[in-house]
Amino acid sequence: MTNINIEVHHITRVEGHGNIVVNAKNGVLEECRLDIVETPRFFEAMLRGRPYTQSSHITSRICGICAVGHATASLRATENALGIELSEQTALLRKLIFHGEMLDSHVLHVYMLVAPDMLGVGSVIPLVKIAPDAVLRALRIKKLAGDLCAAIGGRHTHPIAMAVGGFTHFPSVAELKALRGRLVDARADMAETIKLAKTLPWPQFNRETEYVALRKEDEYAFIDGVITTTDGGKYELSDYRRVTNERMMPHSSAKHCAHKRESYMVGALARFNVNYDKLHPRAVAAAQELGLKPICTNPFLNTAAQVVEMVHSVEDAIGIIDELVGRGVHSEPLPPFPGKGGEGVGSCEVPRGILFHDYQIGDDGRVIGANCIIPTGQNLANVEADMRKLVPEIIDRPQDEIRQMLEMLVRAYDPCISCSVHFLDVKFV
Amino acid sequence: MKPKVAFFDFTSCEGCQLTVVDSLQTHVDLLDAVEIVQFREAMTEKGEDYAVAFVEGSISRQSDEARLKQIREQAAVLVALGACAHLGGVNAMKNAMPLDDVRRYVYGDKAEWYETYAARPISAVVKVDAFIPGCPIEREEFIEVVKALLMGRKPPIPDWPMCVECKRKENVCLFHQGGYCLGPVTRAGCGAICPTYGDGCEGCRGLIPDPNSNSMSDVLVKYGLTVDDMLARWTMFGTYQQMELQK
Numbered sequence: 201m202t203n204i205n206i207e208v209h210h211i212t213r214v215e216g217h218g219n220i221v222v223n224a225k226n227g228v229l230e231e232c233r234l235d236i237v238e239t240p241r242f243f244e245a246m247l248r249g250r251p252y253t254q255s256s257h258i259t260s261r262i263c264g265i266c267a268v269g270h271a272t273a274s275l276r277a278t279e280n281a282l283g284i285e286l287s288e289q290t291a292l293l294r295k296l297i298f299h300g301e302m303l304d305s306h307v308l309h310v311y312m313l314v315a316p317d318m319l320g321v322g323s324v325i326p327l328v329k330i331a332p333d334a335v336l337r338a339l340r341i342k343k344l345a346g347d348l349c350a351a352i353g354g355r356h357t358h359p360i361a362m363a364v365g366g367f368t369h370f371p372s373v374a375e376l377k378a379l380r381g382r383l384v385d386a387r388a389d390m391a392e393t394i395k396l397a398k399t400l401p402w403p404q405f406n407r408e409t410e411y412v413a414l415r416k417e418d419e420y421a422f423i424d425g426v427i428t429t430t431d432g433g434k435y436e437l438s439d440y441r442r443v444t445n446e447r448m449m450p451h452s453s454a455k456h457c458a459h460k461r462e463s464y465m466v467g468a469l470a471r472f473n474v475n476y477d478k479l480h481p482r483a484v485a486a487a488q489e490l491g492l493k494p495i496c497t498n499p500f501l502n503t504a505a506q507v508v509e510m511v512h513s514v515e516d517a518i519g520i521i522d523e524l525v526g527r528g529v530h531s532e533p534l535p536p537f538p539g540k541g542g543e544g545v546g547s548c549e550v551p552r553g554i555l556f557h558d559y560q561i562g563d564d565g566r567v568i569g570a571n572c573i574i575p576t577g578q579n580l581a582n583v584e585a586d587m588r589k590l591v592p593e594i595i596d597r598p599q600d601e602i603r604q605m606l607e608m609l610v611r612a613y614d615p616c617i618s619c620s621v622h623f624l625d626v627k628f629v
Numbered sequence: 630m631k632p633k634v635a636f637f638d639f640t641s642c643e644g645c646q647l648t649v650v651d652s653l654q655t656h657v658d659l660l661d662a663v664e665i666v667q668f669r670e671a672m673t674e675k676g677e678d679y680a681v682a683f684v685e686g687s688i689s690r691q692s693d694e695a696r697l698k699q700i701r702e703q704a705a706v707l708v709a710l711g712a713c714a715h716l717g718g719v720n721a722m723k724n725a726m727p728l729d730d731v732r733r734y735v736y737g738d739k740a741e742w743y744e745t746y747a748a749r750p751i752s753a754v755v756k757v758d759a760f761i762p763g764c765p766i767e768r769e770e771f772i773e774v775v776k777a778l779l780m781g782r783k784p785p786i787p788d789w790p791m792c793v794e795c796k797r798k799e800n801v802c803l804f805h806q807g808g809y810c811l812g813p814v815t816r817a818g819c820g821a822i823c824p825t826y827g828d829g830c831e832g833c834r835g836l837i838p839d840p841n842s843n844s845m846s847d848v849l850v851k852y853g854l855t856v857d858d859m860l861a862r863w864t865m866f867g868t869y870q871q872m873e874l875q876k
Contacts, residue, residue, distance in 0.1 A: 246722040264644020323672030354826035368827025
């Protein structure tokens with residue numbers, strides 16, 4: 201019978217440091233782990249004592265890919281703690297910059313991190329030679345996404361103009377109109393992206409899983425909403441701990457999470473499964489073309505769900521720009537400190553899934569305490585559960601193939617490890 | 630022969646390496662000028678034969694030192710990429726707090742499971758040949774540094790204050806608007822991006838050589854601001870430097 205001994209040290213094409221460790225004797229799986237060896241970051245501790253106005257600028261530094269997402273969750277936590285209401289314009293601009301980040305992150309993951317596996321190359325660099333059109337398309341979409349973020353926040357990685365209660369800079373109507381034109385043109389790139397996704401050899405693997413995402417009745421939720429699970433769970437944001445139930449594991453500097461089962465999944469596939477009925481009609485059409493239906497239980501198709509979301513983001517961004525152009529963009533002052541602190545939870549769906557920030561702020565405007573729960577941390581237990589089902593199904597294949605499948609599985613979750621450390625190496629031991 | 634280049638990261642958000650990837654949007658020809666042999670975040674291929682190493686992130690645990698020293702041994706040129714590697718950056722905020730308290734606050738009674746120490750810039754561990762400042766780095770500045778390195782020139786990193794760029798952009802001074810700004814003492818090169826987007830400079834590019842601290846104090850007095858408020862801003866990226874100054 202088969203013996204497996206796999207150890208992938210510092211898995212590549214993911215954000216941060218993780219190892220895969222899998223070991224089987226006589227065809228029986230003995231060890232199956234995702235070790236998170238990223239250095240601990242300690243952001244929650246470091247927020248203590250800082251002025252409340254700095255929290256979003258500090259926590260955006262948790263992650264270079266989902267900086268807008270961290271800033272958003274941070275701002276919502278602060279605003280909820282201080283009882284600050286948002287103007288319609290602020291809510292619209294936040295949604296718009298969020299779509300920019302969603303598009304930027306998804307295109308990076310689909311084209312540069314996942315596609316090379318399925319096209320049999322080690323990275324996007326050889327793709328420049330064998331599939332130049334696809335690479336140039338990816339760079340073009342990425343540039344559009346980055347420019348969208350920059351118009352609103354100053355830049356994508358570590359946005360500047362996003363502030364508690366509003367913005368410190370406003371895009372001009374002319375800038376928004378120019379972006380609208382490029383978003384409309386990007387529909388052709390979306391069609392090509394769907395075509396590419398259709399040709400990729402997605403691994404066939406399913407495991408019944410609980411999916412968790414924010415849900416709103418009036419839109420496909422990215423910012424705020426009710427925590428909703430495919431097992432029927434519904435929780436207000438302030439009850440987030442009842443879903444996440446963080447616990448520490450010796451092999452991971454990122455904490456693990458579980459709701460009612462041993463694990464749950466967050467991210468594009470979870471949002472797709474929870475909120476399919478709220479997708480833009482063009483995104484629904486994209487899902488149909490890709491053969492993706494809720495409830496989809498193949499974690500490898502998280503990447504396909506990202507393609508569907510890219511279409512949604514392009515369309516919704518066009519709609520938001522129309523609304524902003526219609527009402528005009530006005531300079532709005534930031535609200536003053538209300539003179540009294542409080543506690544608040546902020547949540548949004550960053551590209552990798554549901555993110556929570558929870559702050560206590562003192563009456564002097566300084567942060568007293570903070571808790572951040574990162575999507576990748578929430579997915580870790582689920583990745584390991586998937587690995588435990590997947591390995592026996594493919595145990596008769598050559599070890600190199602098993603290793604690659606495991607790396608692809610981890611990559612499908614689009615983990616953001618430096619984020620989750622408060623997480624990746626593949627080791628087959 | 631194209632020079633072989635590798636990218637490495639320690640304690641960081643990897644945003645500077647992402648900025649390197651983003652620089653390809655406008656400079657895809659970069660791939661013709663250098664051979665990237667290692668870049669874990671973007672590629673699986675892994676070569677150990679490199680001449681130039683770009684290192685992102687600060688050093689925040691003992692066990693990372695050996696890896697950095699090994700990179701130093703291999704690389705003819707070692708470049709600190711971004712504020713974490715260059716200054717210690719945001720990771721060093723914890724240095725000003727009791728380490729045991731910081732560890733227990735996040736990991737509770739399991740604090741011992743996770744190794745950490747006071748975060749430091751990579752120059753505190755190995756000799757650094759060049760640095761690209763900023764949180765995150767500026768795309769164009771990265772390209773300019775690569776060009777300079779390829780031609781054997783000194784990387785063109787400004788040593789004058791950010792205020793110069795801000796004035797050139799004709800921004801209304803943040804101090805006039807009742808804000809806080811570290812522009813008078815912070816290294817230029819970012820195009821005064823934060824003031825341009827309505828926020829004061831946070832000093833992510835580090836202090837200029839010989840900052841005029843008297844003039845900075847005068848500005849604070851003139852606008853009725855306190856040193857404590859400015860320190861709260863400066864220590865976002867400058868805690869490591871601040872603590873070195875106090876030694």
